[in-house]
Amino acid sequence: MRTRTMATGRGRPRSAAADSSIVETVLRLLEEGVTLGELSMERIARSAGVGKATVYRRWANKDALLVDVVRAVDEPLPPLAGASVRDDLVALLEAMRQGALAKRSSAVLRNVIGHLQHSPELWRQYHDTVVRTRREAMYAVLRRGVRTGEIRDDLDVRLLVDLIAGPMLARALLYERAPMEDGLAERIVDAVLDGVRPVHQD
C-alpha cells in the first residue's frame, strides 16, 4: 500500500510542511478549475513554492501524487446505527452523496478518479485504500441483513453491493455534473429492497 518514497533518517529531515503544502496546492488548483491536463508537476511545484525535486523525492510521478490527493479528500465512514439494514444502507449511500457534493472532493472526483483508471497499479492502490473500506462496510451490513432475514439469501452479496452502490456511483462519476438531489439515497435503497415490480396481492 505504499505510494510515497521513504527517507533513511540521516541528514536533514524532510519538511513535513512541504508534504501537505504540495497536496494542498494540488487541491487548491483543482478547486480553482485547473484541468488535469493543465496540472503539470512543474506548475504544482511552482504554485507550492517548492522545487521539483522536492516533489519527486516524495512521489515517483504525477499519478502517485494524485493517489495521495484523492486520499486527502477521503471522508471517514459514517457511524451506523445498526438498527435496521435499510437505515444503515441509506446512511452509507447518503455519505457517498454528501462526499460527491462537497466542493473539494467533487472537484477531485470529477477530474482525478477517471484518470487513475489508466494505471492498473494506481487504480488498485486507490481501490484498496478508499473503495474497499466502503464496499466492506456495505458487505457487512448486507451479510447481517441476510442473517436477520431482512435480505434475500439467494443472491450473491457482491451483486447486492453493486445493486445498491452502482446507481449512485454511475450518477456521481459517469453521468451528469448536476449535483445529486436530496433523498436520492433513500429512494435507491428502498427501490432496490422492494423491487420495481408492482406487488400483486390477490
Add this chain to the structure above:
Amino acid sequence: MRTRTMATGRGRPRSAAADSSIVETVLRLLEEGVTLGELSMERIARSAGVGKATVYRRWANKDALLVDVVRAVDEPLPPLAGASVRDDLVALLEAMRQGALAKRSSAVLRNVIGHLQHSPELWRQYHDTVVRTRREAMYAVLRRGVRTGEIRDDLDVRLLVDLIAGPMLARALLYERAPMEDGLAERIVDAVLDGVRPVHQD
C-alpha cells in the same frame, strides 16, 4: 453534436481514406496495449502514415479525435422482442455486457472513456451521441412497462434507468478489470424487478 472540422467544398476534397485510416490506427494502437499517455498525435500520424496537419485538419486536438474513436466502436442497439419488459431490459443490459467484453471496445472503454470526463464539452458530446441512445431505449421500455403494469408507477423513470444500468456501468467502467460473467444481465434485472427483500407471504 459536431466534433470534426468541416471543409468548405472548394479545392481538393479531404481524403475519406485518411479519415478512417486515422481512427483505425488509434483503435489498433489501443488494442496493442498503447497507453493513452503514450498515444501522441505525433505517433498517431506516424503510425497512420499521415501528416500531422492531416490529423489537425479534422480534429482540433487529441480529445476531439478520441470522441470519434469512441463513436467508432459504438455498436447498434440490439433488437428488442417487445414481448416482456423483463426480457427487453435483459437484452439491453446483455448488449452492454457484450460490448464491454468485445476486444475493441473493451480496450477503448478502459482507456478512453475515463479520459473524456476531463473535458465537459467532450464528455457531453460522447454522452449525447453514444449514451443517450441507450438510455432512451431503456426509458422507452420502462415507460411501456409502467403502462402495461409490469413496472411500478410510483418511481421516477430516470431512477429506474439508474437502478438497472448503474450496477453494470459501475462494474464495467469503475470496478475491476475482470470480464463480467455470463448471466449477469439477467441477475441484475431480476433482482431489481423483484427487490432484494424476502417476500413475506402469511
Add this chain to the structure above:
Amino acid sequence: MRTRTMATGRGRPRSAAADSSIVETVLRLLEEGVTLGELSMERIARSAGVGKATVYRRWANKDALLVDVVRAVDEPLPPLAGASVRDDLVALLEAMRQGALAKRSSAVLRNVIGHLQHSPELWRQYHDTVVRTRREAMYAVLRRGVRTGEIRDDLDVRLLVDLIAGPMLARALLYERAPMEDGLAERIVDAVLDGVRPVHQD
C-alpha cells in the same frame, strides 16, 4: 540562362498577367518591409491572388523566383559619353549608386542578393545576367583607357574593376544601411585614378 519553366503550347495558354503579377507582388511585399524569412510561397500566392501551383508551374522554387525578382529591378546601363575614361567610370558607378538608392531595388538588394549566394546555381544565374553586363561594360571602358593611355597598362583589368566597383559594392551590400551620399562615384573614381599617396614633385 534559363530560370523559368517553359510551356508546351497546347491547351489554355499561361496567363501573362500572372507572371508579372507574381513578381510585382514579391516586390511590393519586399517594399512593405516583409522579411525574406516571412516571404513564403504560400504568402506570395495568396497576396498575388494566385494558386500555389501557378507559381510552381513557372518557377521551380522560391530561389528561382527570386532570381527573376532581382532581374526585374535591373536597370539598363547608362549611356556612356565615351569622351573620357574617367567620366564613363563615374557614370557607371553613379548608375550603381542610383540603383541602390531607388526604393525598389534597395529593398530587393538588401534582402535578396545575400540570399542568392547560398545557392551556387542561382548566384551564377544572377551573376551571369545582372552582374556580368555591368562588369563587362566597365572592362570595356578600362581596356579603352589602357589603349588610350589614360590607364596604366601594368595592372590586371580584373583588378582594376575590383578597385573601382569594390568600394561601392561593399558599401551598398555589406556596410551600413544609410544611403550613399552625392558625389561618391566621382570621389571613388578620382581617388583610384590618382592614388591616395601624395604627389611629390621636387
Add this chain to the structure above:
Amino acid sequence: MRTRTMATGRGRPRSAAADSSIVETVLRLLEEGVTLGELSMERIARSAGVGKATVYRRWANKDALLVDVVRAVDEPLPPLAGASVRDDLVALLEAMRQGALAKRSSAVLRNVIGHLQHSPELWRQYHDTVVRTRREAMYAVLRRGVRTGEIRDDLDVRLLVDLIAGPMLARALLYERAPMEDGLAERIVDAVLDGVRPVHQD
C-alpha cells in the same frame, strides 16, 4: 553587444560544455557542406547531442546563434610592424585573405554572412563585434599615414578604408567562389596608393 541570453545565477549553472558543443557542431556541419537551409535547430540540437531547449536557452533563434558562430571563426588582428603605412595595410588585407581562405571561416563566410544581412539587428551585432575592429585598425593606420605624409590629407578617411578594403571584401563575399590568389593584398594596396593613372613625368 549582447547576443546570448544570460542566466540569473540561481539554480544549476549552464553547462559551458554545451555552449561550445553547439557552436562547434554548427561549424562542423557547415564544413561538411550542410546548407543554411538544411541547418535546422532540430538538426543542430540532434547533432550536438543536446536538447532543443538547451539551444533556445542560450540563443533566441537560429540567427542569434549564427552571430556567435561567425564570431567563433573570428581571427585576431595580425601584428602590425608600424614601419610603413603601406606594409601595415598589406598586413591587414593579407589577414583578411588568409581568413577567407581558411577552411572554417570560408565555409562560414560563404553561407552565413550573407544570411545575417536579412536581420538589421544581427547584422549590426556582427558588424559591431567583428567588422568594426578591423575597420578601426585600418582607420588608425591610415590616420597615421595622413600625419606622416604617407597618405593624402584631402580625402575622407572613411573613403580611404573603403578603397582599400572594398575590393577584397567584394571579391571574398560577393564575387566568385575561387580562392583569392597570392599577392592580391599587395597589388590592391599598391594600386590604391599609387593610383591607376599613369604618372606623366615631363
Add this chain to the structure above:
DNA sequence: GACTAATCGAGACGGTACGTCTTGTCTTAGT
C-alpha cells in the same frame, strides 16, 4: 563547535509532444 549528510529552492539537462507553419506535389471543379 566542527563535521556529515540529506534536505531545500532554483533551474539546467536530454528528450519528446504540442499545435502551427511552410514546402513542393497532387487533386478537385471550373474556364
Add this chain to the structure above:
DNA sequence: ACTAAGACAAGACGTACCGTCTCGATTAGTC
C-alpha cells in the same frame, strides 16, 4: 491545358513538460 482552392506527407518552428541532475544554502543530528 490551364486556373484558384486547398488537401497531402514531411518536417521545422519555438514552447512546455517530463524526470533527472547540479548548484549553493540550510538544517538537523553525530563527533
